[in-house]
Amino acid sequence: GAVVSQHPSRVICKSGTSVKIECRSLDFQATTMFWYRQFPKQSLMLMATSNEGSKATYEQGVEKDKFLINHASLTLSTLTVTSAHPEDSSFYICSASFLLRTGSDEQFFGPGTRLTVL
Amino acid sequence: AQKITQTQPGMFVQEKEAVTLDCTYDTSDPSYGLFWYKQPSSGEMIFLIYQGSYDQQNATEGRYSLNFQKARKSANLVISASQLGDSAMYFCAMREGGEKLTFGTGTRLTIIP
Numbered sequence: 321g322a323v324v325s326q327h328p329s330r331v332i333c334k335s336g337t338s339v340k341i342e343c344r345s346l347d348f349q350a351t352t353m354f355w356y357r358q359f360p361k362q363s364l365m366l367m368a369t370s371n372e373g374s375k376a377t378y379e380q381g382v383e384k385d386k387f388l389i390n391h392a393s394l395t396l397s398t399l400t401v402t403s404a405h406p407e408d409s410s411f412y413i414c415s416a417s418f419l420l421r422t423g424s425d426e427q428f429f430g431p432g433t434r435l436t437v438l
Numbered sequence: 439a440q441k442i443t444q445t446q447p448g449m450f451v452q453e454k455e456a457v458t459l460d461c462t463y464d465t466s467d468p469s470y471g472l473f474w475y476k477q478p479s480s481g482e483m484i485f486l487i488y489q490g491s492y493d494q495q496n497a498t499e500g501r502y503s504l505n506f507q508k509a510r511k512s513a514n515l516v517i518s519a520s521q522l523g524d525s526a527m528y529f530c531a532m533r534e535g536g537e538k539l540t541f542g543t544g545t546r547l548t549i550i551p
Contacts, residue, residue: 352537363529363541364483411481417537427539429475429483 322348324416326430333404334438341399341433343414349394350416354427355387358411370397404437411435441465442532442542450548451520458505459515459545461530470534472513474504477527477544486528489513517547525549 323346333339343353352371356364368389370376376389386408388400397416401408411434415427443462451457463472474486489497489504497504505514517524530542 354538363543364539366538366540369538413481413483415483415539426485426488427537428485432481432483434481 322416322418322426322428324350324414324428324430326412326414326433328433329431330434330436332436332438335405336403339401339404339435341401341412341414341435343397343399343416343430345395345416345418345428348416348418350397351394351419352417353391353397354415354417355389355397355399356413356415358413358432360411364413367399401435404435406437409435409437440542441540442530444530444542444545446545447543448546448548450550453522453549453551454519456516456518457520457524457547459517459528459530459547461513461515461542463511463513463530463532465511465532465534467534470532472504472506473531473533473539474502474513474515475529475531475541476524477529479526483529487515520549522549522551 325344327342355367358364366379367382368376368378370389370391372391372394378384391397411432413432415429470491472489476484487497487499487502487504489506496506501518503516525548527544529544531539533539
C-alpha cells in the first residue's frame, strides 16, 4: 500500500523560532501533496496544495509568508512554520495524491506532526 | 452553507451492534466523490471507503458500507458488528472536480464493551 511519512512526529519549540516539517511518499511518486491543520477536537482544514516544481496554492486566510511550502521532488514536500507563535500550535497533517489504475486520485495521509509553541 | 455536515458529535454503541454515522453534503457539481476516514487517538487518518457520484451501487469494504442516497445528498457510513477498536473519530469528506477534500466536523464513536 501507499505510505506517507512525516517528520518529526512531535516538536516543541520556543516562540519566534521556525519549524520545518517534512512529508514524504515512501513507495510512490505523488502528483500532488496537501497540507492540513487540525486544532483539538476540530476537523481538518486544508492549508495549501503543493505540486512538484511549482508554487503552492494557499487557501483563503492562510498566510503564505508564515507557512512556507517547498515541493522539491515528487516524493518530498516541506512545510516551514516561520516565527512560530503559541497560536500556531496545532496538529499538521500532510497527504499525497496518487493516481490509481482506475483513473481516480486517492489521497494517502501521513501520521501527522504535533507542534507545540511555548 | 456547510459542504459536509455531520450532525452527531458523539455516539456510544454497544460492542457487536451495528452503527450508522450520518453525513450530508452540499454540491452543485454533478461529479464528486465521498470519503470516510477514521482517526484514532494516534492522529493518523485511515481511509475507510469511497463512493463516486456516478456509482450505481453502494460501496462496501468489509464491515464498512456506505448508504448513498443521492437525491437526499446523504452518505451515511454503516459499521456492522462493531468492535472495541472501532472507537475513534470518523470524518466524512467530499471531493468536487479537483483533488481538494473538504471534511466534516467529525463524529466521535465510542464502543462500549
